[in-house]
Structures are given as structure tokens and as C-alpha cells.
Amino acid sequence: xxxxxxxxxxxxxxxxxxxxxxxxxxxxxxxxxxxxxxxxxxxxxxxxxxxxxxxxxxxxxxxxxxxxxxxxxxxxxxxxxxxxxxxxxxxxxxxxxxxxxxxxxxxxxxxx
Amino acid sequence: xxxxxxxxxxxxxxxxxxxxxxxxxxxxxxxxxxxxxxxxxxxxxxxxxxxxxxxxxxxxxxxxxxxxxxxxxxxxxxxxxxxxxxxxxxxxxxxxxxxxxxxxxxxxxxxxxxxxxxxxxxxxxxxxxxxxxxxxxxxxxxxxxxxxxxxxxxxxxxxxxxxxxxxxxxxxxxxxxxxxxxxxxxxxxxxxxxxxxxxxxxxxxxxxxxxxxxxxxxxxxxxxxxxxxxxxxxxxxxxxxxxxxxxxxxxxxxxxxxxxxxxxxxxxxxxxxxxxxxxxxxxxxxxxxxxxxxxxxxxxxxxxxxxxxxxxxxxxxxxxxxxxxxxxxxxxxxxxxxxxxxxxxxxxxxxxxxxxxxxxxxxxxxxxxxxxxxxxxxxxxxxxxxxxxxxxx
Numbered sequence: 001x002x003x004x005x006x007x008x009x010x011x012x013x014x015x016x017x018x019x020x021x022x023x024x025x026x027x028x029x030x031x032x033x034x035x036x037x038x039x040x041x042x043x044x045x046x047x048x049x050x051x052x053x054x055x056x057x058x059x060x061x062x063x064x065x066x067x068x069x070x071x072x073x074x075x076x077x078x079x080x081x082x083x084x085x086x087x088x089x090x091x092x093x094x095x096x097x098x099x100x101x102x103x104x105x106x107x108x109x110x111x112x
Numbered sequence: 113x114x115x116x117x118x119x120x121x122x123x124x125x126x127x128x129x130x131x132x133x134x135x136x137x138x139x140x141x142x143x144x145x146x147x148x149x150x151x152x153x154x155x156x157x158x159x160x161x162x163x164x165x166x167x168x169x170x171x172x173x174x175x176x177x178x179x180x181x182x183x184x185x186x187x188x189x190x191x192x193x194x195x196x197x198x199x200x201x202x203x204x205x206x207x208x209x210x211x212x213x214x215x216x217x218x219x220x221x222x223x224x225x226x227x228x229x230x231x232x233x234x235x236x237x238x239x240x241x242x243x244x245x246x247x248x249x250x251x252x253x254x255x256x257x258x259x260x261x262x263x264x265x266x267x268x269x270x271x272x273x274x275x276x277x278x279x280x281x282x283x284x285x286x287x288x289x290x291x292x293x294x295x296x297x298x299x300x301x302x303x304x305x306x307x308x309x310x311x312x313x314x315x316x317x318x319x320x321x322x323x324x325x326x327x328x329x330x331x332x333x334x335x336x337x338x339x340x341x342x343x344x345x346x347x348x349x350x351x352x353x354x355x356x357x358x359x360x361x362x363x364x365x366x367x368x369x370x371x372x373x374x375x376x377x378x379x380x381x382x383x384x385x386x387x388x389x390x391x392x393x394x395x396x397x398x399x400x401x402x403x404x405x406x407x408x409x410x411x412x413x414x415x416x417x418x419x420x421x422x423x424x425x426x427x428x429x430x431x432x433x434x435x436x437x438x439x440x441x442x443x444x445x446x447x448x449x450x451x452x453x454x455x456x457x458x459x460x461x462x463x464x465x466x467x468x469x470x471x472x473x474x475x476x477x478x479x480x481x482x483x484x485x486x487x488x489x490x491x492x493x494x495x496x497x498x499x500x501x502x503x504x505x
Contacts, residue, residue, distance in 0.1 A: 004253065007250065007253060007263075011249070011499070012250055019240065022239055026236040029233065081329050
């Protein structure tokens with residue numbers, strides 16, 4: 001019992017100690033790329049509005065789409081997503097002609 | 113006529129040597145108890161079903177269950193030691209890779225390549241959560257000693273709470289070889305059950321408001337930091353706990369060959385072909401340690417129970433520490449991410465993401481949870497190192 005308790009205290013102590021030390025060192029690493037971060041700040045807070053033609057989107061996947069679109073814009077602008085606000089977005093309409101669409105729906109229509 | 117009797121004798125002799133006859137003859141024989149083999153075969157088939165149909169960690173559970181099947185089929189001798197002219201079983205030789213501590217660190221090499229320490233570098237405080245969740249290891253160790261296990265064995269059982277298969281296997285082979293089967297099976301079963309075990313504990317210990325906390329976006333991490341990280345961690349950890357060198361060393365080496373960007377081929381090999389080869393060997397030989405005489409014991413039940421305790425306590429400690437950080441950060445840290453401190457990468461982080469999103473559909477905790485998650489891998493390797501320093505040969 002005593003042995004278990006000693007191991008419990010020492011063990012947890014050492015685990016914490018080791019990880020706190022690494023955490024402190026890694027915290028210092030941040031300074032390595034400070035100069036780079038300043039560049040990023042140049043593109044701070046860009047409210048972006050993307051609205052393109054046509055058609056309503058169903059509400060359901062909106063949150064997921066917002067996340068995807070935000071991160072896509074963020075990576076193309078070389079910044080992080082908390083610097084951006086996606087206000088609205090619309091799905092781009094079909095680029096095919098009506099003839100194409102009719103032909104495709106005919107070809108794939110169920111026989112039954 | 114003579115020919116016929118000779119033929120009958122040969123066929124009879126062959127039949128005598130089949131596993132079927134052996135099983136029937138020894139079904140309830142003292143010391144042999146062939147009925148146990150039948151039970152173990154049933155267990156192996158059940159695990160196979162879980163792996164194939166339910167997709168519970170199939171990459172490991174399938175080889176493990178097949179190894180279990182092979183070793184429990186009567187007279188297969190796959191784990192037989194060599195003696196005299198008998199050269200010994202196939203899996204006996206492959207098992208040397210586990211026994212000599214070769215396979216688990218090689219798995220860690222691949223894991224290192226595949227692990228992105230970015231979220232951890234961006235938020236080094238995650239290390240604390242990775243440390244807190246190791247509490248389960250020591251609680252289980254304490255419990256195992258309390259119910260009468262030898263400290264060495266208790267240490268190996270405790271590591272189940274690290275939710276890290278290779279670490280558990282590595283520790284078990286060094287400290288409690290005879291218990292490797294039950295320990296590995298417990299570790300991998302509970303890792304597969306993380307989505308079932310963790311959420312109730314996480315919900316019980318946090319308030320709705322805490323679960324809804326949205327965390328700030330992590331800062332981008334530079335290439336230089338990613339390269340320095342494995343080097344710094346290797347030096348710091350091994351200087352303090354030298355016995356973690358095989359595990360942490362390989363993990364960080366794997367990460368370095370990936371992060372450096374100059375050894376793509378090595379990274380590719382370590383995380384694909386090499387890792388899958390080792391997984392096959394490791395899985396099937398670990399399964400083969402679960403022979404009826406070693407597995408069907410009261411100890412196995414205790415180990416399974418202690419493993420569950422370890423998991424639950426680790427999760428609880430992580431979440432509770434998360435709550436402390438929630439308070440000290442002024443409500444900026446979602447305490448749920450503490451649960452990811454038990455390694456089980458990336459399953460535990462996904463569970464956090466899911467539980468967080470249930471409360472607030474626009475909350476994305478995944479990357480925040482990956483920090484404590486990968487810190488947990490380092491944390492459990494350190495805990496294993498501490499046990500090896502205390503009880504290792």
C-alpha cells in the first residue's frame with residue numbers, strides 16, 4: 001500500500017515535471033518565428049463577402065460549409081480563420097445548358 | 113490383409129494425432145483442460161467478429177484475434193519453444209521482436225511520422241492536460257497493488273490507462289511477460305471503446321456552459337518550430353527519464369524525418385510499409401500470448417477491471433484539470449479537451465469534438481483536443497519510463 005502511494009505521488013510528480021519543462025521550452029520556441037507573425041498581421045481582419053448567383057442552399061450543412069469556406073479563404077490569404085468573417089455565400093448555379101441537363105436526366109432516369 | 117491392417121494402423125495413428133481427438137480426450141483432463149481451448153477459440157472468434165463487423169480497431173484486433181485462434185488450436189505449437197530437434201513455433205520466433213522490445217518502438221516510429229505536433233506547439237499548455245490524464249495509470253497501479261499484484265505487474269497493468277497500445281506492450285514485456293496477453297487485449301479493447309467510455313464521464317464532470325465554450329483559433333506554427341520540437345523533446349525527456357529512450361526516441365525520430373522535409377522517402381516507409389509489417393507481427397504474436405492457461409484466469413478479469421478504472425480515472429483527471437484551466441484562463445479553455453489527454457490518438461480527440469458539437473453545433477474542438485491528445489502519448493511514454501526506472505531489471 002505504502003509503496004503504491006509513494007509511486008503514485010512520485011510518478012505523477014515526475015510526469016508533470018517533465019511535461020511542464022517541455023511545455024516551457026516549447027513556449028520559448030514561439031519567439032523563433034516572431035518576425036513572421038508580424039507579416040501575417042498585415043492582412044488582419046478582412047471582412048469577406050462572397051456572394052455569387054442563383055439558388056438557395058439548405059440550412060443543414062451551412063455550418064460545415066462556412067467552416068470549409070472560411071479555412072479555404074484563410075489559407076489562400078495566408079492568415080488564420082479568426083481574422084475572417086464569412087457573411088454570406090451562395091451556391092454557383094449550373095454551368096451546363098438546359099439541353100445538357102435534360103439529356104443527362106433522361107439518361108439516368110429510373111426505368112421503374 | 114496385411115496391407116489393410118497396416119493401412120488401418122497408419123490412419124488410426126494419424127487420427128490419434130489430430131487436434132479433434134486430443135481435445136475430446138483431454139476435455140476435462142487435469143492440468144490440460146481442453147475445454148479452455150474451446151472457450152478461448154470462442155473468444156478469438158468474438159474478437160474477430162468485433163474487428164470485422166463492428167470495425168473495432170480492426171488493424172490490431174484482427175491480427176490479435178487470429179494469433180489467439182492459432183495458439184489455442186490444440187497441438188498447433190505455434191508458440192512452442194525450441195528443444196532438442198524441435199525447432200520451435202513460427203510465432204515463438206516472431207514474438208522475440210516483442211520480448212526484446214523491438215516492435216513497439218518501431219510502431220512508435222511510424223506513429224511519430226503520422227503525428228502532427230502543431231496543435232501542441234501552438235498551445236504548449238496542452239502538455240498539462242496530457243500529464244493530468246496519466247493519473248489513471250497511477251490509480252490503476254495503486255489499485256492493482258491493493259488487490260495483491262506484484263508491483264512490477266501492477267505497473268504493467270497501470271499503463272493500460274495510458275490508452276497507448278505500443279507503450280502498454282513495451283512495458284508489459286519488460287515487467288510482466290506472462291500478463292502480456294490480457295494487458296494487450298485490455299488496452300486495445302478499451303481504446304476501441306473510448307467513444308462509449310468517455311462521453312458519460314465528460315458530461316458528468318462539466319456543466320453545459322463549460323461544454324459550449326468556443327476556443328480561439330490556434331496560431332499557425334512555423335516549419336522551424338516543427339523541426340525543433342522533436343529534437344528539443346528528445347533531449348529534454350531522455351535527460352530526465354532515460355528509460356523512455358526507445359519509445360520517445362523513436363516517436364520523435366519519426367516526427368523529425370517527416371517535419372524536416374528532406375527525408376520524405378524515409379517518412380513514407382516508416383509510416384506505411386514498415387509500420388504495417390510490424391503491425392502484422394506485433395498483432396499476431398500478442399494474440400498468441402493469450403493461450404488458455406495464461407488467459408483464462410481470475411487475474412485476467414482483475415486486469416480488465418483495473419484497465420477500465422485506469423481509463424475512467426484518466427479521463428476524469430483530464431477533464432477536471434481542464435476545468436482548472438477553464439477557471440484560470442477566465443473561461444477561454446473548454447474543459448472537454450482534457451479528456452483527450454489519455455492518448456488513444458485520434459479517437460479521444462474525435463470524441464471531444466463530438467461531445468462539444470452536441471452542445472454547440474458551431475464548435476470545432478478537434479484541433480484543440482489534438483494538443484492534449486499527442487501530449488498524452490508523450491505523457492504515457494514518460495509514465496512507462498518511470499515504472500521501468502523503478503522496477504525494470
